Amino acid sequence: MLQIINSLKGDKVIWAFIALLALFSFMPVFSASSNLAYMRHGSGNALTYLLKHAVHIFIGFFIIYQVHKIPYHYFRGISMVSLPIVWILLVYTLVKGTVVEGANASRWIQIPFIGISFQTSTLAAIVLYVYVARYLSKSREIIPNFKQSFIELWIPVFITIALIFPANFSTAALIFAMVTMLAFIGKYPLKYIGIILGVGLISGLFFILIVKAFPDAFPNRVDTWISRIDNFTSDKPGEDDYQIEKAKIAIATGGIYGLGPGKSIQKNFLPQSSSDFIFAIIVEEYGILGALTILGLYLLLLFRFIIAAHKANSLFGKLVVVGLGFPIIFQALINMAVAVELLPVTGQTLPLISSGGSSVWMTCIAIGIILSVTKKEEEIAQELDEKQKRDEALKRLIDKQLQDDEDSEIISENEDCSITDNPMKAILKKQ
Numbered sequence: 151m152l153q154i155i156n157s158l159k160g161d162k163v164i165w166a167f168i169a170l171l172a173l174f175s176f177m178p179v180f181s182a183s184s185n186l187a188y189m190r191h192g193s194g195n196a197l198t199y200l201l202k203h204a205v206h207i208f209i210g211f212f213i214i215y216q217v218h219k220i221p222y223h224y225f226r227g228i229s230m231v232s233l234p235i236v237w238i239l240l241v242y243t244l245v246k247g248t249v250v251e252g253a254n255a256s257r258w259i260q261i262p263f264i265g266i267s268f269q270t271s272t273l274a275a276i277v278l279y280v281y282v283a284r285y286l287s288k289s290r291e292i293i294p295n296f297k298q299s300f301i302e303l304w305i306p307v308f309i310t311i312a313l314i315f316p317a318n319f320s321t322a323a324l325i326f327a328m329v330t331m332l333a334f335i336g337k338y339p340l341k342y343i344g345i346i347l348g349v350g351l352i353s354g355l356f357f358i359l360i361v362k363a364f365p366d367a368f369p370n371r372v373d374t375w376i377s378r379i380d381n382f383t384s385d386k387p388g389e390d391d392y393q394i395e396k397a398k399i400a401i402a403t404g405g406i407y408g409l410g411p412g413k414s415i416q417k418n419f420l421p422q423s424s425s426d427f428i429f430a431i432i433v434e435e436y437g438i439l440g441a442l443t444i445l446g447l448y449l450l451l452l453f454r455f456i457i458a459a460h461k462a463n464s465l466f467g468k469l470v471v472v473g474l475g476f477p478i479i480f481q482a483l484i485n486m487a488v489a490v491e492l493l494p495v496t497g498q499t500l501p502l503i504s505s506g507g508s509s510v511w512m513t514c515i516a517i518g519i520i521l522s523v524t525k526k527e528e529e530i531a532q533e534l535d536e537k538q539k540r541d542e543a544l545k546r547l548i549d550k551q552l553q554d555d556e557d558s559e560i561i562s563e564n565e566d567c568s569i570t571d572n573p574m575k576a577i578l579k580k581q
Contacts, residue, residue, distance in 0.1 A: 160218050160521030161458055167451045168214070168502065168517055172207050174444070175503040179203045181412045182424035182431045183505065199424070199505065206507045210514035217518025222467060222526055225519060229280040233306060236277050239270040240313035271314045271321045272512035275328075276474065278310050280519070282329050283469035286336030296342050303333075304346055308353070315357065320484070320496035324477060326350055332473050336465070396420045397430035397489045408437030424505040426497055429489040444503070445486065452479040458524050467523045474516040 158165055183199035243259045258267040285303045294303075307329050315322040333343055400416035403409065414434045417423040423431050433441045455475035462468045478501050485500045487493040499506060501513045 158215070159525040161454065161524035163454050164451065164458070164517070164521060164524065167447055167454065171444075171447055171451075171502040172211070175207070176200065176203065177411050178428050178432050178435070178503065179424055179505045181414055181435060182417045182420075182428055185418045185420075185423060203505050206505075206510045209507075210502075210510045213511055213514040214518040214521065217515055218521035218525055220518075220522055222470060222519060222522040223464075225280050225470070225522075226284045226466065229277050229284055232277045233281055233310075236270070236274045237309060237313060240274055240310070243270045244313060244317060266507055268508040269512075271318050271325075272509060273515075274310050274314060275321070275325050275477065276512060276516050276519075278307065278325065279328065279332065279473035279477070280470060281306060282332050283336075283466055283473050286332065286338060286469055287464065287466035294338070294342075296339075296345070299338075299342065304349075308350075311350075312353075312357075315354070316361075318497070320498055324480065324484070324498075328473060328477050328480070331476070332469055335472055336469055393420060393422070393427060393495065394491050397427050398491065400430040400434035401490060404434040404437045404441075406437050406439060408433070408435045408440055411435055425499050426485070426495075426504070427489055428500055428504050429486050432503075433489075441486075448479050448482045452476070455479070455520070458520065462523055467526070471520050471523055475520055478513060478516060 180196060180200040180203075183203075184196040186199060187196040239259070246259065258269050260267055282303065285299075289299065307326075311322045311326055314325065330343060330347065333346075334340075396416050396419045400414065400420070403415065409415075412435065414423075414431050416434060417431050420427045420430065429441070429444070432444060436443075452475070455471055458475070459468045459471040462471060481498050482501050484493060484496055484498045485504075488496055488498070499509050502510065
C-alpha cells in the first residue's frame with residue numbers, strides 16, 4: 151500500500167481530499183439506493199448499487215492515475231483537436247439522445263456495446279476550459295484585438311454553449327460563468343468581457359423567444375426552466391416542489407447529529423435521492439455536523455486548488471487549475487444550495503459523492519489534469535533541490551581542494567625555512 155502511495159505524483163493533499171470524499175460517498179449511496187432497489191420491480195438488493203458505485207470510483211481513480219502522468223502542456227494540443235469532436239458528440243446528443251430514468255432525451259447518449267449512458271456536456275466543459283486557458287496564456291503578452299479574439303476564443307465558446315443550452319441550461323450557465331472568470335483572471339480586457347456578457351444575455355433571450363415562437367422546431371427544455379423558476383419564485387405546487395419539500399423534511403429531521411447511517415426515511419420518497427438530492431440524505435443521516443464536514447472538505451479542496459494555481463510557474467498551468475478545479479467546487483455548492491432551496495432545481499450532482507458513472511469519470515479527468523500540473527511543479531522543485539545539493543557538494547569539494555592546497559603550501563614553506571636555518575640539511579639536500 152505504501153508503495154502505491156509513494157508512486158502517486160502531484161499534490162498529496164489534493165489526493166487525500168479526493169480519497170476522503172470518495173470513501174465517504176459509499177455510505178450515503180448505499181443508503182439512498184435502497185429505494186431504487188425496490189422501484190420498477192427491482193430485486194430489493196441495494197448491494198448491487200453499492201458495488202456499481204465502487205466500480206465507478208475504482209475506474210475513476212484509475213483515470214486520475216493515468217491522466218496525471220501525462221505532461222500537462224500536452225493538453226494544449228489535445229484541446230484543439232478534441233473541440234470539433236466534442237461538437238459532433240453534442241450535436242448527436244441533441245438529436246439522438248436517450249432517456250435516462252425518465253429524464254429529458256437530449257442530455258445523454260448510450261455508448262454502444264457497453265450500455266453506459268454518457269452526458270457529453272461534462273466532457274465538453276473540460277475540453278473548453280483547457281482550450282480557453284491555452285488561448286489566454288498564448289495571448290498574454292499581446293493585448294488582443296477584439297475581432298481576432300472573438301473569432302479565435304469566443305466563437306468556439308458560443309458554439310459549445312449553444313449546443314448544450316437547449317437541453318441543459320444549468321450546465322451551460324455554469325460553463326459561461328467559468329469561462330468569463332477565466333478571461334478575467336487571464337487579464338482579458340474588461341471592456342471586452344462586458345461586451346461578451348451583453349452578447350451572451352441577448353443570445354439567450356433571443357433563443358427563448360425563438361423557442362416560444364416555434365416550440366416544436368428542435369429539442370429543448372425551455373418550458374422546464376420556466377416552470378422551475380416559477381415554482382421557485384411562487385407558491386404554486388409543482389413536481390419540483392415535491393422534491394424540495396422532501397429534501398427539506400430530510401434536513402429538518404437530521405438535526406445536529408442525524409438519525410445515523412442508513413436510517414434515512416426520506417430516501418424512500420425522493421426520486422433522485424442517490425444523485426441530485428444526496429446532500430439532503432447526508433444531512434438526515436449525519437446531521438448538520440456531517441453536512442458541515444462535507445462542505446469543509448470542498449472548501450479545503452478549493453483552498454488547495456488556489457495554492458496549486460499560485461505555485462504553477464506558467465500562466466497556462468494556473469488557468470488550467472482554476473478552470474478545472476473551481477467548477478467542481480461551484481457544482482458542489484450549487485447542489486447543496488438546491489437541497490436547501492437557495493436555488494431552483496438544476497440537476498447538478500454532488501461531485502465524487504453522487505452515484506453515476508460518466509459524471510464521476512469526467513470529474514476524475516479534470517482532477518487528473520490538475521494533478522499533472524502540480525506534478526510538474528514538484529518535478530521542477532525536485533530538480534532545483536537536486537541542483538542545489540550538487541552545487542553545495544561541488545562547493546564543499548572546491549573548498550576542500552583549496553584547503554589542501556593551502557596546507558601543502560604551508561608545509562613546503564616550513565620545509566624551506568627549516569633547510570635554510572640548518573646548513574647541514576642544505577648540504578645533504580644538495581648532495
